Amino acid sequence: MNIVVTVKQVPDTWAEKKLDASDKTVDRKSVDNVMNEMDEYGVEEALKIKEAHGGEVTVVTMGPEKAVETIRKALSMGADKAVHLTDESLHGSDALATSAALAKVISTLSPDLIITSSEASDARGGVMGALLAERLGLPQLTQARKVTVDPGANKVSVERLADNGYALVEATLPAVVGVVEKINQPRYPSFKGIMAAKKKPLTKLSAADAGLDAGSVGLAGATSTVVDAQPAPPRQSGTIVKDEGDGGAKVAAFLAAQKLI
């Protein structure tokens, strides 16, 4: 199995997320950056499939120079090699432009399986898996909480999260699978893994190396523009109900007014 797993570097979930004032893109310079937490599940799933069926796991990321830290993390967990697409001209790519760039890189790797996670914690588009499948002309199995691969039959099936249970869906390989949190328990890298990661092949591509046309990526190629953004209003302090014998009734009335009961 030749598996590609996409990983994105995002501002630490603990950090306050900000937009750069000048171009309204996510400020990635002034905060700690980490691997998108959900992508850890994607990497773990790729490694598990590789451990069960053999093959190779390639990490693909698009992002600034610093995103190499996230690549190293995936490699130290056990991925075999990585492709890092990085170029000033890619800055400000929207979801469509990002998917075009990633699809171009992924298609050169001829994978049997492409794993993404369901959502990146910074932009939270939740669309990348679908966009990649569309661009690559492959079936997409998103919101997967369990993945079973049958290389002999050239098939992959997943339990797709639904509102009140799950749907069992399958597709022929190659396919794009989007995983959700809790599909597995991502491993923590060992020291040996950390050392080995430094020696694993890492290909750095510029937009030109990847054969991308400068006008189609980055802010220039974005079909959507973030015009304005406001910080979320601070949370209102809660309503305090004093219990003077009628506390229960008051709470019930409050909940009813909110249409919660």
Next chain:
Amino acid sequence: MSDNRLSEEHETLRKTVEEFAREVVAPAAAGHDEAKTFPYEIIAQMAEMGLFGLPFPESYGGQGADYFALCLAIEELARADSSVAITLEAGVGLGAMPIYRFGTEAQREEWLPVLASGRALGAFGLTEPGAGSDAGGTRTTAQLVGDEWVINGSKAFITNSGTDITRVVTVTAVTGEPVNGRPQISSIIVPVPTPGFSAGAPYSKVGWHASDTRPLSFQDVRVPAENLLGERGRGYANFLSILDEGRIAISALSVGLAQACVDESVKYAKEREAFGAPIARNQAIAFKLAEMETRTYVARTAYYDAAWRMLAGLPFKKEAAMAKLFSSEAAVTNAREATQIHGGYGFMNEYPVARHWRDSKILEIGEGTSEVQKMLIARHLGV
């Protein structure tokens, strides 16, 4: 002066363990403390991460890192739970290390892979009911009868000695007549289980509730002659040299606890309001925080330096003793101040600082009391 920041590998390891401690160890700490249960599932995950193999070469199933890497891992774990940190410290630094340092090739091959994998734990039996600081006063005996050692006696306060995964205890015992007026003490590897060896019920302790500490008894325990670890008569000296290194690791553990006290207290002092303002606005509180942070920084710098000296092959015993002395006292002071800053809540087990307070005191006692550290340091000064 050369740069003393962490290398990229050390920093990545530190961050990985920090993340693990925050996500896995911390949430379970209060539960294990309350129930006094050994956290097998956490130890198993640490084993998966290779933490028990950090300082050993890959040829013995280790990770090929170094003693400093072990110390960094211990510090990060102690920020979340001292019990988990001491289990790693005692398992690697005291359990496996004597076999690595003094073992024959056969002993290393027999024990290191399983200990380095973390699937089994080792323990170090030096202290006896009547011989702690003065461990030269060991009474446990081992007699060579035919091609077997026959061991009789008892040990006290032995960490990791009675868990379900304990597989070996190395013990010191008197093996014959004094040589040049000094007791002849040797160390011997005792596999667990061995008939006649038993670990008693766990002690009821003030802290370190999730760490395993027990008294040991030896009644005609027979092990093969080749289980002698190191030279005959060198057991006590060898164990003392293991303790020299161990002090750096205990210093790291102390720094982790001291740091946790700073972190919890800063958070709390900014949130807790009294007299209409966060208590951190009072200089009396802010200065406490400043002192706590300073103590932690100085203590960390001291253990980094002692570890660096040791790995560079320079004399480090005095520095290790000073690091241990200073950082264990820093931990106790920080824990006391953190509890004070938390007020009544600091006395409630629901708050981590209460546990840190109970867990801190032993740091001034184990692996050489503060008085013993001062004796060692003074000896280096020629007094």
